[in-house]
Amino acid sequence: MTQDNSSQDNAAGQNGGGDLFNTAAGWVLGAAALGLGLSILADKYFHGSDPQRPEQLGYVIEGVADESAGPAEASIADALNAMPAAELIAAGEKAYSKCQSCHTIDAGGANGIGPNLAGVMGGPVAAKGGFAYSAEMKALGGNWDWDKMDAWLKNPKALVAGTKMSFAGLGKVEDRAAIAAYLNSKGGNIPLPAASAPAAPADATTEGPGPVEGADASAVEAAGGASADQPVASNPGAGQ
Numbered sequence: 001m002t003q004d005n006s007s008q009d010n011a012a013g014q015n016g017g018g019d020l021f022n023t024a025a026g027w028v029l030g031a032a033a034l035g036l037g038l039s040i041l042a043d044k045y046f047h048g049s050d051p052q053r054p055e056q057l058g059y060v061i062e063g064v065a066d067e068s069a070g071p072a073e074a075s076i077a078d079a080l081n082a083m084p085a086a087e088l089i090a091a092g093e094k095a096y097s098k099c100q101s102c103h104t105i106d107a108g109g110a111n112g113i114g115p116n117l118a119g120v121m122g123g124p125v126a127a128k129g130g131f132a133y134s135a136e137m138k139a140l141g142g143n144w145d146w147d148k149m150d151a152w153l154k155n156p157k158a159l160v161a162g163t164k165m166s167f168a169g170l171g172k173v174e175d176r177a178a179i180a181a182y183l184n185s186k187g188g189n190i191p192l193p194a195a196s197a198p199a200a201p202a203d204a205t206t207e208g209p210g211p212v213e214g215a216d217a218s219a220v221e222a223a224g225g226a227s228a229d230q231p232v233a234s235n236p237g238a239g240q
């Protein structure tokens with residue numbers, strides 16, 4: 001009897017516990033469903049998962065370059081400074097295979113369809129003795145510097161309309177830089193141009209440990225003439 005009783009008690013206890021558990025589970029499930037429903041509603045109204053940029057920004061920063069325009073092609077100066085000179089010259093020696101059918105490069109080399117190119121960098125245009133340049137080439141004048149060689153190798157006919165050099169040109173500034181560096185290593189040896197400095201912020205030179213009031217005043221002015229007692233820190237436009 002005692003055993004039966006206790007087993008009944010146990011069973012009842014278990015059932016009671018089961019009911020309680022089910023009730024609690026029901027609440028938990030209900031709460032979860034409610035929470036899910038609310039978050040779906042909230043997403044619908046506040047675009048929580050799809051943030052949208054306002055069409056007009058709250059404040060406009062003047063003088064910031066528009067970065068949406070595509071990057072311009074690197075200059076030959078940058079391309080010349082992009083890798084160690086020895087690597088650049090080695091790359092140029094390879095690319096020079098495109099020129100070999102018409103030019104010799106070593107000092108004292110013969111003129112071929114084109115003139116010998118030893119020492120051409122830094123030297124005067126159209127000056128190799130014994131080569132019959134076109135009149136247009138002779139009229140170009142000046143010396144071969146990096147920019148002139150860059151223009152020439154990019155599109156010879158664009159620089160010298162009537163040139164005898166039938167060569168389409170090299171589209172990649174890296175190739176032009178490499179070949180120019182190789183030519184320069186063959187008796188030219190003009191100094192490399194400096195790489196263009198990264199664009200500095202416009203006020204970089206005027207900023208500094210100047211008088212604090214002056215800086216504050218200009219910051220307030222920049223923020224659109226807000227009154228001087230307005231706390232500067234609360235205006236996002238007044239940041240430096």
Ligand code: HEC
Nearest residue numbers: 098099102113114125126127133134137163164165166167
């Ligand atoms: C199909 C032949 C041909 C090829 C290929 C060719 N050139 Fe020329 N090059 C010429 C001729 C011809 C001239 C003279 C042009 C003139 O008088 O109008 C010339 C002139 C030049 C000059 C001017 C030389 C001076 O004395 O002022 C340079 C520099 C030059 N070439 C570099 C190159 C380089 C670098 C390549 C390879 C990327 C190349 N050329 C490929 C035929 C060629």
